[in-house]
Amino acid sequence: MTTTVTTTVTTTAAAVQPYSLFRVEVVRTQRISPSMLRVTFGGPDLKLCTSAGHDQRIKLFFPLPGQTDPIVPEGPDWFGEFRAMPDNVRPPIRTFTISGLRTDARELDVDFVLHGDLGPASRWAGSARPGDRIAILAPDARHPEILGYEYKPTEDSDWTLLAGDETALPAITQILSVMPADRQAVVFLEVASAQEMRPLDCPAGVHVTWLCRGGAPAGGGVLKEAIARTEFPAGRPYAWLAGESSAVVELRRHLVRERGLDKKDVYFSGYWLLGGAIE
Known part of the structure; x- marks a missing residue:
């Protein structure tokens, strides 16, 4: 008698990280005040982006001169790999707050303070046009907990x-x-x-x-x-x-x-x- 043993192999999908990298492009810009510019980004993957509201922190990566897209490593050790990149490849990175998120429209707003030529973010935003591309590290809606915000009043504060x-x-x-x-x-x-x-x-x-x-x-x-x-x-x-x-x-x-x-x-x-x- 032949006995057949069936083995079922279960593959566990890689755990979703709290933050994911979203490749986006400029949809439009709007001057909010003399020194404040709102840039609206769009991209199909933004349907997976989320925000806790409040001071929701995100990271923006800007392309170096001559680049169409910034070169950004992905995965759980992205920051270590990012730090190890040579200076002529590693993109400038700055921290911003989500000013608006419309996942149905696949759009995300970021407000930039324009400081003239004082930093890479201000320089990039001052000349941003529809179609310009950057990368955004933002909360992933598939993760069970939203991280990256700090406004958390104590329960007994008045x-x-x-x-x-x-x-x-x-x-x-x-x-x-x-x-x-x-x-x-x-x-x-x-x-x-x-x-x-x-x-x-x-x-x-x-x-x-x-x-x-x-x-x-x-x-x-x-x-x-x-x-x-x-x-x-x-x-x-x-x-x-x-x-x-x-x-x-x-x-x-x-x-x-x-x-x-x-x-x-x-x-x-x-x-x-x-x-x-x-x-």
Whole structure:
């Protein structure tokens, strides 16, 4: 008698990473203010992109001169491979916030602050035209958890403090747009001039103060000086701070040392560094 043994081999698909690389191209651009440009990207794979809202962080890779597409490694060890690339091949990379995501239309918006010729992102955006291609590392909708956002108020906080310069405006705008209607918040936004000010979609309990530098350099302490003069609402605050690195560090120090906020109630991030670069 012959016995037949059937063996079933089960192949487990590779686990989906929290972030995936999306190859996209410029669909259109829109000037939001004198120094803010919205670039809308499109691509069929954006149907798999997702966002938690708030300050959803993504990475943009820009092509080097002479390239149509940036050369970007993919996979779980992409960053190690990226760092190992030679300088004449490795594309510039910068961190941005999702300003809008429409998966049905396969479109994603990113707002760029135009600093003239000060960095690769600003240079690229200033001359971006429909059809120009970049790569975006963004959350993958197939992953069970969305990562890459930091606005997470503690459950027992009573109100929110948001503060940042124009580089933080896209993130603060998104945070306000999804803030619960009954949430109280105090917002400070530092911009170059009054022309950068615009209406923000936010709950009735949010008080927004625009601070115009009026020709003064960014990162000069405008936010700290304004907040130091402000009487805070009663209760326990949660603070979210972003902008020029040294200014944000000084503001966080003021809140903890002079205003008595608990360190764990303060999130802070240096989005850029005066005289340097932050990827």
